[in-house]
Amino acid sequence: MADKTPSWFQLMGLLCLALIWVQLDARLVRVRRIRRLVGGDERDAQITDFRVSPLDEEGVFKYAFKTSNGIDVQAAGTALETIGIYSYTSPEGIPIETRYIADELGFHVVGRHLPQPPPTPDYILRSLEYIRTHTEDGKLKPHVF
Numbered sequence: 001m002a003d004k005t006p007s008w009f010q011l012m013g014l015l016c017l018a019l020i021w022v023q024l025d026a027r028l029v030r031v032r033r034i035r036r037l038v039g040g041d042e043r044d045a046q047i048t049d050f051r052v053s054p055l056d057e058e059g060v061f062k063y064a065f066k067t068s069n070g071i072d073v074q075a076a077g078t079a080l081e082t083i084g085i086y087s088y089t090s091p092e093g094i095p096i097e098t099r100y101i102a103d104e105l106g107f108h109v110v111g112r113h114l115p116q117p118p119p120t121p122d123y124i125l126r127s128l129e130y131i132r133t134h135t136e137d138g139k140l141k142p143h144v145f
Helices: 008-043 122-133
Strands: 047-053 061-067 072-077 082-089 095-103 106-110
Touching: none
Parallel strands: none
Antiparallel strands: 047 061, 061 072, 072 082, 082 095, 095 106
16 A cells, blocks of 8 residues: 655645745735825826927937826936936825936935935045045055045
């Protein structure tokens, strides 16, 4: 008679399937929650204002649009640099406004809703000042302001 107890591999397979099911279920719950927060107005939003300016003689473009659910977008720039702003209301009802510039140095964004780094500790600032004003052997650099 064959032994009907599950093998270690079968148990591990069942455990993996259970973990995958839990992850999928958690994602479905998040999707449902977001859909409830978003509501019908968001899904049915329409563009209410749309403006585009053709490139001018210097190659500068401009565009802006607004939607019925409160999204407002504006941007202007060239092929090498773009500045813009967009705003909307979060699902929690908080107004969000983001300003950005995209150039050869990257994408730089500013907004009150974005996390801010903690202040630089004093001992780091003192260390940087010491490095700036002293040589590698610890002697004061001449003519350092």
